[in-house]
Amino acid sequence: MATLPPLVFAGEARDLTAQLAAVADGKAFLLQAGDCAESFESFSADDIRDKLRVILQMAVVLTYSSGVPTVKVGRIAGQFAKPRSAPTEQVDGTELPSFRGHLVNDAAFTAAARAAQPERLVQAYHQSASTLNLLRAFTKGGFADLARVHAWNQEFVASSREGRRYERVADEIDRAMRFMKACGVDPATQPALHDVDFYTSHEALILGYEEALTRQDSLTGDWYDCSAHLLWIGERTRQIDGAHVEFLRGVGNPIGCKVGPDATTDEILALCERLNPDRIPGRLTLVTRMGAGLVREALPPLLAAVRNAGHPVVWACDPMHGNTFTASGGQKTRRFDDILAEIAGFFAAHAAEGTWPGGVHVELTGDEVTECLGGAEEILDTDLGARYETVCDPRLNARQSVDLAFQVAELLRG
Ligand code: PEP
Ligand code: CO
Numbered sequence: 487m488a489t490l491p492p493l494v495f496a497g498e499a500r501d502l503t504a505q506l507a508a509v510a511d512g513k514a515f516l517l518q519a520g521d522c523a524e525s526f527e528s529f530s531a532d533d534i535r536d537k538l539r540v541i542l543q544m545a546v547v548l549t550y551s552s553g554v555p556t557v558k559v560g561r562i563a564g565q566f567a568k569p570r571s572a573p574t575e576q577v578d579g580t581e582l583p584s585f586r587g588h589l590v591n592d593a594a595f596t597a598a599a600r601a602a603q604p605e606r607l608v609q610a611y612h613q614s615a616s617t618l619n620l621l622r623a624f625t626k627g628g629f630a631d632l633a634r635v636h637a638w639n640q641e642f643v644a645s646s647r648e649g650r651r652y653e654r655v656a657d658e659i660d661r662a663m664r665f666m667k668a669c670g671v672d673p674a675t676q677p678a679l680h681d682v683d684f685y686t687s688h689e690a691l692i693l694g695y696e697e698a699l700t701r702q703d704s705l706t707g708d709w710y711d712c713s714a715h716l717l718w719i720g721e722r723t724r725q726i727d728g729a730h731v732e733f734l735r736g737v738g739n740p741i742g743c744k745v746g747p748d749a750t751t752d753e754i755l756a757l758c759e760r761l762n763p764d765r766i767p768g769r770l771t772l773v774t775r776m777g778a779g780l781v782r783e784a785l786p787p788l789l790a791a792v793r794n795a796g797h798p799v800v801w802a803c804d805p806m807h808g809n810t811f812t813a814s815g816g817q818k819t820r821r822f823d824d825i826l827a828e829i830a831g832f833f834a835a836h837a838a839e840g841t842w843p844g845g846v847h848v849e850l851t852g853d854e855v856t857e858c859l860g861g862a863e864e865i866l867d868t869d870l871g872a873r874y875e876t877v878c879d880p881r882l883n884a885r886q887s888v889d890l891a892f893q894v895a896e897l898l899r900g
Contacts, residue, residue, distance in 0.1 A: 492712030516845025520561030536852025777808030
């Protein structure tokens with residue numbers, strides 16, 4: 487793998503750091519979104535397009551409603567490895583290794599499927615390359631053109647209440663473009679209205695994969711992990727003397743680190759110091775995932791400590807991983823209201839500390855799945871079985887995602 491071409495270019499990673507610096511400075515908002523785990527099986531052009539368009543929809547809603555630019559980062563083109571709470575899983579008395587994402591093994595409950603297969607690293611690389619290729623084509627080739635803002639609204643979204651609300655925003659954007667044209671600014675000549683900067687990210691969990699794609703930048707001589715623009719450290723692997731921190735501190739990419747409810751201020755300050763000793767704005771994003779019930783108490787001391795130490799971090803809210811539970815039918819799920827409540831708690835904590843609630847980090851899909859409970863067109867416990875397709879954690883469907891964007895936009899407007 488070390489001989490294969492890099493997936494991203496170091497200059498792009500530096501551009502993302504610059505965009506995230508604006509977020510750290512309170513002048514932009516980060517939207518990081520995509521699958522919990524990408525799959526080797528549900529891999530198609532439609533799948534990639536639908537995920538991109540719901541992210542574009544959310545970004546338009548956020549930007550239009552709040553007036554703040556949105557930095558768009560997908561959990562995509564490399565998000566194939568999963569950390570697990572337990573190394574093995576038991577079903578009817580049989581114990582097998584846990585599923586660790588398609589980068590490592592397969593989800594089927596057989597000994598053969600659960601064995602680690604190194605060839606999967608190469609398959610993940612190739613799937614990431616073709617995913618990224620299509621994303622680049624879509625975002626620079628006309629699909630993401632603001633003139634197509636109506637076309638991003640899929641039928642099953644458009645027919646819902648949040649879909650109609652989106653249509654009204656899209657109408658207003660059309661009107662604004664006609665207004666600009668009437669004033670003599672031809673939208674056709676403004677590249678910023680036609681192209682979108684869309685970045686990729688994943689959890690840098692399997693260090694063999696990351697190391698093989700880490701290359702020295704010919705322009706600066708610095709090392710970059712060229713498997714994605716942004717890499718993050720998971721909640722289970724953020725030990726200050728652990729391999730994941732050691733690896734990512736050595737690459738020039740913007741990096742993230744998950745922060746759960748048990749994190750102490752000492753731990754987080756040590757991580758900031760280790761991962762961003764030069765205090766480069768945009769270099770480090772702290773993604774808090776506390777749970778709706780804990781965020782209001784657990785977050786403020788961390789915000790104050792990091793602010794007082796002068797670390798220019800981006801604070802993002804992952805309202806998914808602290809709010810997961812098992813439904814009566816056995817599926818892992820999350821309530822839309824808990825997700826919203828954690829985001830509201832995140833905004834309240836930042837308001838109390840005078841820090842900037844920099845972004846959200848969510849698991850979603852462009853499809854009409856039934857994996858998370860609630861939302862305006864309510865998904866009930868008994869609906870979960872209808873289209874439960876995730877290979878790992880439950881994702882918001884496109885309708886719930888657009889709904890969430892409107893609610894976050896309202897919080898951003900304050
Ligand atoms: C994830 O982002 O899918 C994940 C496993 O998160 P965390 O490390 O925060 O548990
Ligand atoms: Co997840």
